[in-house]
Amino acid sequence: MSQKKSPRFELRSGNVDALLLALNTADLDALRDDLLSRFESTPDFFSDDVVALDLRRLEHDGALALDRVIDTLATLNARAIGVVARAEQRGWAGEFGLPLLDSQSRRGGRDEAPRESDPAAPADGAAQKAQPEAEAAASGGNGKAAADIAEIMAAANAAAAPRAIPTLLIDKPLRSGQQIYAQGDVVILDLVSYGAEVIAEGNIHIYAPLRGRALAGVKGNPDARIFCTCLEPELISIAGIYRTAEQTLPADVLGKSAQVRLADEKLILEPLRMK
Numbered sequence: 001m002s003q004k005k006s007p008r009f010e011l012r013s014g015n016v017d018a019l020l021l022a023l024n025t026a027d028l029d030a031l032r033d034d035l036l037s038r039f040e041s042t043p044d045f046f047s048d049d050v051v052a053l054d055l056r057r058l059e060h061d062g063a064l065a066l067d068r069v070i071d072t073l074a075t076l077n078a079r080a081i082g083v084v085a086r087a088e089q090r091g092w093a094g095e096f097g098l099p100l101l102d103s104q105s106r107r108g109g110r111d112e113a114p115r116e117s118d119p120a121a122p123a124d125g126a127a128q129k130a131q132p133e134a135e136a137a138a139s140g141g142n143g144k145a146a147a148d149i150a151e152i153m154a155a156a157n158a159a160a161a162p163r164a165i166p167t168l169l170i171d172k173p174l175r176s177g178q179q180i181y182a183q184g185d186v187v188i189l190d191l192v193s194y195g196a197e198v199i200a201e202g203n204i205h206i207y208a209p210l211r212g213r214a215l216a217g218v219k220g221n222p223d224a225r226i227f228c229t230c231l232e233p234e235l236i237s238i239a240g241i242y243r244t245a246e247q248t249l250p251a252d253v254l255g256k257s258a259q260v261r262l263a264d265e266k267l268i269l270e271p272l273r274m275k
Contacts, residue, residue, distance in 0.1 A: 019078070039076050192209070
């Protein structure tokens with residue numbers, strides 16, 4: 001068979017935008033109850049998101065019926081696409097029709113499951129997106145090959161002058177299901193609706209109501225911030241530390257001008273003084 005390059009397709013390394021759901025318990029009945037109670041009332045939260053199941057925190061030595069978790073995610077409008085597991089879990093984890101994935105950070109170390117801002121809440125990992133590469137509404141994530149390539153490129157360019165990244169400006173409303181990705185800061189001048197998502201490596205400025213999801217500093221920048229003139233989010237996140245609408249926001253920031261910043265790995269929500 002000819003090995004010539006075909007103009008009809010292209011095979012290359014790439015990244016996939018996915019959520020990482022970390023399982024902290026082997027009690028699948030309790031896990032199902034928690035997932036349904038948390039997300040069943042917001043059916044557009046996942047919006048056909050794809051999810052990888054992270055089993056590495058489990059202390060349970062035996063096999064689990066992961067098909068039950070897969071079915072629960074399907075009920076919530078999310079699709080399981082793979083499993084991240086320790087070496088001793090891989091034998092049984094691969095029996096449920098999902099590929100075994102390797103989750104690795106862009107800095108070369110293995111990922112930990114995402115952490116929630118409230119230390120009293122279980123870190124279910126359902127709110128951290130794998131980081132995209134394209135600038136707008138596109139793909140991204142943690143592929144091992146892509147992470148290795150990014151590491152090599154970063155090392156090769158370490159001595160070069162940093163490239164100025166322009167601020168991305170959005171002057172139209174973001175509807176449910178839309179996603180914006182900025183390699184630097186992003187400024188949004190209109191409504192971010194429920195089910196919409198704003199992702200930035202830098203800061204996020206929203207001069208309108210934020211009712212969807214906003215994730216700043218997605219490549220691990222703890223100094224990134226979120227600024228908003230009407231804070232009503234489904235989810236806010238900085239450098240992987242997140243908070244969902246399940247945790248009621250303080251009265252002095254809910255529906256008001258506010259900023260979100262990170263301090264000691266906790267999200268700090270503060271009123272914005274506009275005068």
